[in-house]
Amino acid sequence: MSDAVHELLVVKDLSTTFTTMGGPLPAVSDVSFTLARNETIGIVGESGSGKTVLSRTIMGLQPRTNVTVTGSVLLNGNEMVGATESFKRALWGTEVAMVFQDPMTSLNPVMRVGKQIDESLRVRLGMSKQDAKTRAIELLELVGIPSPAQRYMAYPGQLSGGMRQRVVIAIALAGSPKLLMADEPTTGLDVTIQAQILNLLDDLKDRLKMSVVLVTHDLGVVATRTSRIVVMYAGRIVEIGSTRDVFSRHRMPYTRALLDSSPKVSNASHTRLVAIPGRPPNLLQLSAGCSFAPRCSFATDKCHKERPELQAADEPGHAFACWNPLPTTMEQQS
Amino acid sequence: MSDSRQPLLKVRDLKVTFGKGRHEVSAVAGVSFDIYPGETLGLVGESGCGKSTTGKALMRIIEPSSGSIELEGSSLIGRKGKALRNFRTHMQMIFQDPISSLNPRRRVKDIVAEPLDCWKTVSGNERDVLVSDLLSKVGIDPKVYGNRYARQFSGGQCQRISIARSLAMRPKLLICDEMVSALDVSVQAQILNLLEDLKSEYGLTLLFIAHDLAVVKNVSDRVAVMYLGKICEIGPSDALYEAPAHPYTKFLLGAALEADPDSPMHNQVLEGEPPSPLNPPSGCRFRTRCPNATDKCASEEPQPQELAEGHFVSCHYPLTIQKK
Numbered sequence A: 001m002s003d004a005v006h007e008l009l010v011v012k013d014l015s016t017t018f019t020t021m022g023g024p025l026p027a028v029s030d031v032s033f034t035l036a037r038n039e040t041i042g043i044v045g046e047s048g049s050g051k052t053v054l055s056r057t058i059m060g061l062q063p064r065t066n067v068t069v070t071g072s073v074l075l076n077g078n079e080m081v082g083a084t085e086s087f088k089r090a091l092w093g094t095e096v097a098m099v100f101q102d103p104m105t106s107l108n109p110v111m112r113v114g115k116q117i118d119e120s121l122r123v124r125l126g127m128s129k130q131d132a133k134t135r136a137i138e139l140l141e142l143v144g145i146p147s148p149a150q151r152y153m154a155y156p157g158q159l160s161g162g163m164r165q166r167v168v169i170a171i172a173l174a175g176s177p178k179l180l181m182a183d184e185p186t187t188g189l190d191v192t193i194q195a196q197i198l199n200l201l202d203d204l205k206d207r208l209k210m211s212v213v214l215v216t217h218d219l220g221v222v223a224t225r226t227s228r229i230v231v232m233y234a235g236r237i238v239e240i241g242s243t244r245d246v247f248s249r250h251r252m253p254y255t256r257a258l259l260d261s262s263p264k265v266s267n268a269s270h271t272r273l274v275a276i277p278g279r280p281p282n283l284l285q286l287s288a289g290c291s292f293a294p295r296c297s298f299a300t301d302k303c304h305k306e307r308p309e310l311q312a313a314d315e316p317g318h319a320f321a322c323w324n325p326l327p328t329t330m331e332q333q334s
Numbered sequence B: 001m002s003d004s005r006q007p008l009l010k011v012r013d014l015k016v017t018f019g020k021g022r023h024e025v026s027a028v029a030g031v032s033f034d035i036y037p038g039e040t041l042g043l044v045g046e047s048g049c050g051k052s053t054t055g056k057a058l059m060r061i062i063e064p065s066s067g068s069i070e071l072e073g074s075s076l077i078g079r080k081g082k083a084l085r086n087f088r089t090h091m092q093m094i095f096q097d098p099i100s101s102l103n104p105r106r107r108v109k110d111i112v113a114e115p116l117d118c119w120k121t122v123s124g125n126e127r128d129v130l131v132s133d134l135l136s137k138v139g140i141d142p143k144v145y146g147n148r149y150a151r152q153f154s155g156g157q158c159q160r161i162s163i164a165r166s167l168a169m170r171p172k173l174l175i176c177d178e179m180v181s182a183l184d185v186s187v188q189a190q191i192l193n194l195l196e197d198l199k200s201e202y203g204l205t206l207l208f209i210a211h212d213l214a215v216v217k218n219v220s221d222r223v224a225v226m227y228l229g230k231i232c233e234i235g236p237s238d239a240l241y242e243a244p245a246h247p248y249t250k251f252l253l254g255a256a257l258e259a260d261p262d263s264p265m266h267n268q269v270l271e272g273e274p275p276s277p278l279n280p281p282s283g284c285r286f287r288t289r290c291p292n293a294t295d296k297c298a299s300e301e302p303q304p305q306e307l308a309e310g311h312f313v314s315c316h317y318p319l320t321i322q323k324k
């Protein structure tokens, strides 16, 4: 396929369903998007919208049992869906690597951070002990850790949250991956540290010619650092487009509601926020219609009964799933 | 202006120290502020700067090491036993983690009634009516949900229940510590709007502690910025956000991300991380990261100076000009 040549990542009709006590739980449904080389795409949505499950499915990191994955994930031409563990293992680290939200869960608390980086280098790249150590210290320096040779000896618990996240990024970069999946990489960090980490990711992306999938619940994180954005709701893409189109020319009421309910630093004090009533649906009890219908102020009968598919908007690459889309700027003017 | 009003809460040189000797941490290193009746004072700052410790010291959940706290002119320090508990009914605190701050094995209406039952202010039918009323006020239907257990609720609903419980004793001051930090934006907006409504209905005064600068801006009349156990700047929120006078406030605001692709990319990022409170820098505590620091900053601690009505900054070289 020609897509695979130009695009680093091609996700097509991807669905991940868990088998649970309460029945099948569709955590990700019919997700399709592509990511070019050296591009950053943002995936935004509220808690439970399926962002983490989607990222893990792209990596091929789902649990061994009680899960069904359908569709396709082509990563640099390699099909991840249905691939064997050993096939995926060969790609982890060198083709794709992941940075999780909580650095403590991805670091071993009783192992020196330097050793943890060494290990990735030796296992993934077959480096010698001495080369691995030299490279590990270089990587610590690359991610902006002061006195890297000393920090090489530190245990994770001796580092601050921001420093630990830098270590996790260093480990992810050890195999020079082409794609970095960053799942809430700055959630829980202070704003000044968040700014440092996001700048670091931006800078690394350009220097190492990587592509980045930036997953977050925070629209502020993706506003200035992505070229395109995917908005997820209840496991589905409800809007996708260039960052500018999603922020300024969104057609899906949920996208608008998400933007309106976010407090802004530029608001005058006591600005009343436009809250979205209710909360996201229970994925075990999804209706046949639009998942947002119970909370949507534009919902009509049809919305409750029939699910809107993604349809193309005027701008290239911009699509939304809604029966009663918000007017385009042109329509608003006339 | 501000001094003509009587503060509801007056805090002077409040200090809280943890540990001893080499391990001594001055978590709150002498903070002073007033909260006026009916206003919301926001308290912002990065992790570990002492926001929660300040809130808990006001409630005397943590014992302050020194300083004074006055509520409507009477001192809270030195009160013990019944006298302290009595005072505490005037102040309530709501915490970040809504789910763990509610007992999962109790029914919602009993959780809300906890303070009433404890103080035995009302009983029987009167108690039930009051509880139902409180639950309705926070948007939880008492008939449908009153008998359910707290564990069956989402984070947002738990936070509504916490609010209902905190209002049961009709407190004068509500201390909210990161109360919306764990919630999704759409639910966060519901809770913030609810808080604004209840604030005017119950005539509440709020100390709103949060690390999210946008959230704090949206709810506060005045904002205090903390760094390493001290308040470095305090002032009316619009003025402070518009023209921060302390270099730290400027960096902090600069790092806040707006959900707007046209918002300027802030290239001026604050480098490094806050120093350990075990060993704070001499003079100005921000000097080790401040681009404007001089020798004076290392040797002399900057005292609060008033730049404009009610706008105080503790910096030898404030970024905006001092009023004459």
Ligand SMILES: Nc1ncnc2c1ncn2[C@@H]1O[C@H](COP(=O)(O)OP(=O)(O)OP(=O)(O)O)[C@@H](O)[C@H]1O
Binding pocket: A018, A020, A025, A027, A045, A046, A047, A048, A049, A050, A051, A052, A053, A054, A063, A217, A283
């Ligand atoms: N192993 C699993 N078994 C069953 N259900 C699961 C499993 N993992 C995730 N889920 C469910 O899938 C849905 C999507 O979860 P996911 O973690 O992807 O959300 P998210 O968008 O990452 O949310 P958050 O912002 O809270 O991280 C949720 O309803 C979750 O409970």
Ligand SMILES: Nc1ncnc2c1ncn2[C@@H]1O[C@H](COP(=O)(O)OP(=O)(O)OP(=O)(O)O)[C@@H](O)[C@H]1O
Binding pocket: B018, B019, B025, B027, B045, B046, B047, B048, B049, B050, B051, B052, B053, B054, B211, B277
């Ligand atoms: N019980 C305690 N014993 C020892 N040190 C403590 C204790 N509680 C807090 N500290 C220390 O006091 C300082 C201030 O902590 P505090 O929890 O007040 O910060 P905070 O501003 O609320 O941070 P966050 O935004 O992370 O909630 C920190 O250095 C912390 O490690």
Ligand code: SF4
Binding pocket: B246, B247, B248, B284, B285, B286, B287, B288, B290, B291, B292, B293, B294, B297, B302, B314, B315, B316, B317, B318
């Ligand atoms: S006193 Fe000095 S170090 Fe402190 S904030 Fe002002 S200029 Fe910076």
Ligand SMILES: [Mg+2]
Binding pocket: A051, A052, A053, A183
């Ligand atoms: Mg997640």
Ligand SMILES: [Mg+2]
Binding pocket: B051, B052, B053, B177, B178
């Ligand atoms: Mg705290």
